Amino acid sequence: MPDLFDVAAIGNAIVDVIAPCDDAFLTAEGLVKNSMQLIDETQAEQLYGRMAPGMETSGGSAGNTVAGVASFGGRAAYMGKVARDQLGDVFAHDMRAIGVAFDTAPLTGGAATARSLINVTPDGHRTMNTFLGASTELTPDDVDAAVIEGAKIVYLEGYLFDPSEARRAFAKAAGLARASGRLMAITLSDSFVVERHRAALLGFIETECDIVLANEAEVKALFETDDFDQAAAALASRTKVCAITRSEAGSLVFAGQAPHVIAAVPVEKVVDTTGAGDQYAAGFLLGLARGRSMDVCGRLGALAAAEVIGHYGPRPQVSLEALAKAEGLF
Amino acid sequence: MPDLFDVAAIGNAIVDVIAPCDDAFLTAEGLVKNSMQLIDETQAEQLYGRMAPGMETSGGSAGNTVAGVASFGGRAAYMGKVARDQLGDVFAHDMRAIGVAFDTAPLTGGAATARSLINVTPDGHRTMNTFLGASTELTPDDVDAAVIEGAKIVYLEGYLFDPSEARRAFAKAAGLARASGRLMAITLSDSFVVERHRAALLGFIETECDIVLANEAEVKALFETDDFDQAAAALASRTKVCAITRSEAGSLVFAGQAPHVIAAVPVEKVVDTTGAGDQYAAGFLLGLARGRSMDVCGRLGALAAAEVIGHYGPRPQVSLEALAKAEGLF
Numbered sequence: 001m002p003d004l005f006d007v008a009a010i011g012n013a014i015v016d017v018i019a020p021c022d023d024a025f026l027t028a029e030g031l032v033k034n035s036m037q038l039i040d041e042t043q044a045e046q047l048y049g050r051m052a053p054g055m056e057t058s059g060g061s062a063g064n065t066v067a068g069v070a071s072f073g074g075r076a077a078y079m080g081k082v083a084r085d086q087l088g089d090v091f092a093h094d095m096r097a098i099g100v101a102f103d104t105a106p107l108t109g110g111a112a113t114a115r116s117l118i119n120v121t122p123d124g125h126r127t128m129n130t131f132l133g134a135s136t137e138l139t140p141d142d143v144d145a146a147v148i149e150g151a152k153i154v155y156l157e158g159y160l161f162d163p164s165e166a167r168r169a170f171a172k173a174a175g176l177a178r179a180s181g182r183l184m185a186i187t188l189s190d191s192f193v194v195e196r197h198r199a200a201l202l203g204f205i206e207t208e209c210d211i212v213l214a215n216e217a218e219v220k221a222l223f224e225t226d227d228f229d230q231a232a233a234a235l236a237s238r239t240k241v242c243a244i245t246r247s248e249a250g251s252l253v254f255a256g257q258a259p260h261v262i263a264a265v266p267v268e269k270v271v272d273t274t275g276a277g278d279q280y281a282a283g284f285l286l287g288l289a290r291g292r293s294m295d296v297c298g299r300l301g302a303l304a305a306a307e308v309i310g311h312y313g314p315r316p317q318v319s320l321e322a323l324a325k326a327e328g329l330f
Numbered sequence: 331m332p333d334l335f336d337v338a339a340i341g342n343a344i345v346d347v348i349a350p351c352d353d354a355f356l357t358a359e360g361l362v363k364n365s366m367q368l369i370d371e372t373q374a375e376q377l378y379g380r381m382a383p384g385m386e387t388s389g390g391s392a393g394n395t396v397a398g399v400a401s402f403g404g405r406a407a408y409m410g411k412v413a414r415d416q417l418g419d420v421f422a423h424d425m426r427a428i429g430v431a432f433d434t435a436p437l438t439g440g441a442a443t444a445r446s447l448i449n450v451t452p453d454g455h456r457t458m459n460t461f462l463g464a465s466t467e468l469t470p471d472d473v474d475a476a477v478i479e480g481a482k483i484v485y486l487e488g489y490l491f492d493p494s495e496a497r498r499a500f501a502k503a504a505g506l507a508r509a510s511g512r513l514m515a516i517t518l519s520d521s522f523v524v525e526r527h528r529a530a531l532l533g534f535i536e537t538e539c540d541i542v543l544a545n546e547a548e549v550k551a552l553f554e555t556d557d558f559d560q561a562a563a564a565l566a567s568r569t570k571v572c573a574i575t576r577s578e579a580g581s582l583v584f585a586g587q588a589p590h591v592i593a594a595v596p597v598e599k600v601v602d603t604t605g606a607g608d609q610y611a612a613g614f615l616l617g618l619a620r621g622r623s624m625d626v627c628g629r630l631g632a633l634a635a636a637e638v639i640g641h642y643g644p645r646p647q648v649s650l651e652a653l654a655k656a657e658g659l660f
Contacts, residue, residue, distance in 0.1 A: 019427075020647065053397065053424035055643060056386040067383065086416040086442070094383035097349075112416070311641075313385060317350065 001180060004150030005101070006074040006289035007282075010143065010173050011062025011157040012135040012166065013080030013104070014114040015087040018126075018274065018312055019054035021119040026127055031119070034217075034273075036128040036190045038162065039117075044131035047117050056087070057313040058094035059116055060135070061189060062157045064275045064314045068282025068304050070098040073321040073330075074289065077101040077147045079169075083134035087113040094315075104142050107134040124270030124309060136163035140172040148173050149180040152289040153211070155281070158189030158218075161197040174208050183288070185211035187281055188218035195221055205238055211288065212242040213281045219244055232259070243284050243298060245277055245305070253284075253298040262298030265306035275314025279304035283320070300329055331510060334480030335431070336404040336619035340473065340503055341392025341487040342465040342496065343410030343434070344444040345417040348456075348604065348642055349384035351449040356457055361449070364547075364603075366458040366520040368492065369447075374461035377447050386417070387643040388424035389446055390465075391519060392487045394605045394644045398612025398634050400428045403651040403660075404619065407431040407477045409499075413464035417443040424645075434472050437464040454600030454639060466493035470502040478503050479510040482619040483541070485611070488519030488548075491527040504538050513618070515541035517611055518548035525551055535568055541618065542572040543611045549574055562589070573614050573628060575607055575635070583614075583628040592628030595636035605644025609634035613650070630659055 026033055029047065039047065058067070066076035078095055082088030084106040091113060095102035114135035116128050148154055154177040160166045177184045186201075186209050188194050194201060201222065205212055212235060216228055223231040235242050236254035245251045252259040283300030292300070303323055307316050324330040356363055359377065369377065388397070396406035408425055412418030414436040421443060425432040444465035446458050478484055484507040490496045507514050516531075516539050518524050524531060531552065535542055542565060546558055553561040565572050566584035575581045582589040613630030622630070633653055637646050654660040 048423060051423075051427060053388065053427045053645065054420075056420060058383065090384075090386060093378060093381075097381060097383045312647075315383065317642075 001149045003152050004075065005077045005147065005152065007066060007069045007153045007155055007285050008077040008147050008151030009062035009066045009155040010079045010160065010169060011060050012114060012132060012159050013063060013082045013091055014060035014116045014130065014135060015091055016057050016059035016116050016118050016274065016314060017048065017054045018057065018118045018120060018272065019052040021052060021121060023121055025119060026121065031127050031129065033121070033127050034125055035192055036130055037192070039129045039131055041131055044115060044117060044129070047129055051117060051119065055312060056090065057315065058091045059314045061159060061187060061278050062155055063095065064278035065155060065281045065285070066100050067095070067098050067315045068279045068320060069286050070100050071316045071320040072282065072286045072324060074286040077151065079104050079138070079142055079144065079147070081107055081134050081138040081142065082113045083107045083111060085113055087115065101147070103144070107137050110134060110137060118274055120272045120274070124273050126272060126274040132163060136166060138166045138169050140169050143169050143172045143176070145176050148176040148182065151182055153183045153185050153285050155185045155285060158187055158193045158197070158201060161193060161200060178208060183210045184208055185213065185285060187277065188212070188214040188222060191217040191221040194218050198222060210240045212239045213284065214242070215245045215277055241288065243301065245280050251280065251298055251302060253294045255294050260294045260298055262295070262302055265302045267306050267310050270309050272312045273309050275308045276305045278314060279308040279316065296329055300324060303327060303329065331479045333482050334405065335407045335477065335482065337396060337399045337483045337485055337615050338407040338477050338481035339392035339396045339485040340409045340490065340499060341390050342444060342462060342489050343393060343412045343421055344390040344446045344460065344465060345421055346387050346389035346446050346448050346604065346644060347378065347384045348387065348448045348450060348602065349382040351382060351451060353451055355449060356451065361457050361459065363451070363457050364455050365522055366460055367522070369459045369461055371461055374445060374447060374459070377459055381447060381449065385642060386420065387645065388421045389644045391489060391517060391608050392485055393425065394608035395485060395611045395615070396430050397425070397428050397645045398609045398650060399616050400430050401646045401650040402612065402616045402654060404616040407481065409434050409468070409472055409474065409477070411437055411465050411468040411472065413437045413441060413443045415443055417445065431477070433474070437467050440464060440467060448604055450602045450604070454603050456602060456604040462493060466496060468496045468499050470499050473499050473502045473506070475506050478506040478512065481512055483513045483515050483615050485515045485615060488517055488523045488527070488531060491523060491530060508538060513540045514538055515543065515615060517607065518542070518544040518552060521547040521551040524548050528552060540570045542569045543614065544572065545575045545607055571618065573631065575610050581610065581628055581632065583624045585624050590624045590628055592625065592632055595632045597636050597640050600639050602642045603639050605638045606635045608644060609638040609646065626659055630654060633657060633659065
């Protein structure tokens with residue numbers, strides 16, 4: 001099979017509803033800052049009714065990552081389920097407009113397109129409440145074998161462990177990727193996701209996965225320790241390649257036991273951290289797909305993360321390829 | 331009738347779809363930079379299909395203005411027609427979330443909520459293509475007499491001259507405002523709107539209107555001259571109060587023949603001029619409603635315009651009231 005794509009991703013297809021809030025709002029709503037919590041449609045309507053005016057942008061963790069890969073000039077594909085409604089049209093447009101191959105049939109007659117209600121505090125931190133809607137209806141039939149078999153890296157969200165149908169789609173994609181010798185990558189997604197699915201995630205990492213992306217909280221949750229160095233070493237010993245992001249402290253990339261320490265790219269003002277990890281993954285995975293050194297992979301990730309946290313919204317607003325060229329990384 | 335509102339506005343209720351583009355895109359699409367052009371649904375789908383990934387935000391000129399009035403801490407009401415669909419829900423939420431009274435019944439079974447496809451060039455200038463959709467179904471029945479009669483200032487868009495039903499709603503609101511002795515304000519909206527409806531706009535200004543907002547291109551179009559001073563003097567002689575905005579050259583406020591010259595508020599980087607005139611109107615009208623001097627009214631307008639052009643989207647992302655207090659204007 002020829003290499004059709006640098007990265008093919010599967011994820012929960014979500015439109016973000018982003019609004020500013022203060023910390024008191026999070027407290028009053030009982031929300032855990034920086035986390036992702038699942039809510040049902042009624043809860044979504046109630047919370048939305050109390051949120052400030054917002055903006056709508058295409059989101060979804062893996063969707064953001066492939067949009068970033070495309071912005072770097074990479075070839076990307078995406079599978080995820082939206083509904084045949086206005087927000088679903090927005091999601092599909094935004095994917096195709098940046099050049100991502102996206103052909104999952106939209107859901108008709110069921111739930112609406114998934115929405116993540118994202119409250120952003122003045123320090124730029126985002127707290128997400130997600131109504132999964134149509135995204136949970138992604139089935140194994142939606143996994144296109146030709147796309148998986150033609151991708152250098154197949155990238156999956158830990159978030160996919162929540163909906164049972166999506167988890168079956170995840171398993172099908174993993175099987176196809178393994179059978180065709182493709183690299184398999186996963187992001188741990190969220191520390192609560194790790195708590196809910198620790199055993200399954202660990203099993204997948206140890207037996208099927210080549211590349212793991214995580215942040216500090218997620219890797220600590222995975223190994224049930226507060227000792228970051230211990231958690232990082234535990235992850236590194238179980239994977240061929242892993243990258244662990246630590247916000248302004250940069251990231252660690254392991255391909256073996258000794259970490260490559262990658263500095264964060266300075267940002268004038270952190271407006272909205274939504275998408276920071278997703279864009280780090282975009283740079284890191286595209287670097288891997290193109291055979292760059294671990295240092296360059298990490299720096300591409302850091303560059304993309306810095307772009308996205310400087311504005312509202314989880315996807316790049318400028319060409320990441322141009323930024324990478326300006327930094328001498330391409 | 332007590333004063334229920336500082337400003338009550340009627341406008342085309344529109345959701346903005348904002349995407350970056352380069353100047354070559356405008357040329358290829360045959361678009362006139364900085365203008366607003368009306369398109370039908372098919373044209374909207376075709377143009378959207380060629381646009382970059384975007385973001386969706388509530389818009390509509392007068393809608394943006396009352397959102398600005400509310401952000402300044404003013405009491406505002408809005409009348410405009412959305413459809414009962416996802417984008418209509420977004421529009422209604424964003425109005426109510428900032429405290430604007432908005433009770434126009436959504437349209438069911440007809441056209442979708444209006445969308446303005448806004449392409450923003452790297453210099454920050456916006457070019458709009460608008461599918462009016464459900465907004466054209468605003469009828470005189472949608473004009474709430476109690477709101478009009480309880481507003482210090484009734485504010486109408488020149489854009490309302492395009493849809494015939496909306497124009498009848500406009501006329502009803504004007505009649506109610508005049509009968510109850512309320513101040514009547516209008517924005518000329520766009521130079522092409524002025525070309526299409528010059529005689530009607532001039533007649534309205536001369537016989538029914540107290541306050542006119544316009545930019546340089548619109549006032550030149552109104553009086554069919556390239557001589558700005560002549561056009562400004564012609565407008566000033568026909569109105570009690572008018573404000574003419576000139577982008578980075580600031581604005582002129584007339585209450586009589588001698589203009590108050592108001593400097594623009596410097597902006598670090600002009601990201602997106604969408605909403606600049608609308609937010610100027612917000613500050614200016616709230617100042618008038620609160621009985622401030624012409625200088626302060628103009629400076630409130632300039633302050634609001636500067637906030638909105640520093641980011642994507644036509645409505646303030648921070649409290650304009652807090653900005654005004656920090657500048658000693660409140």
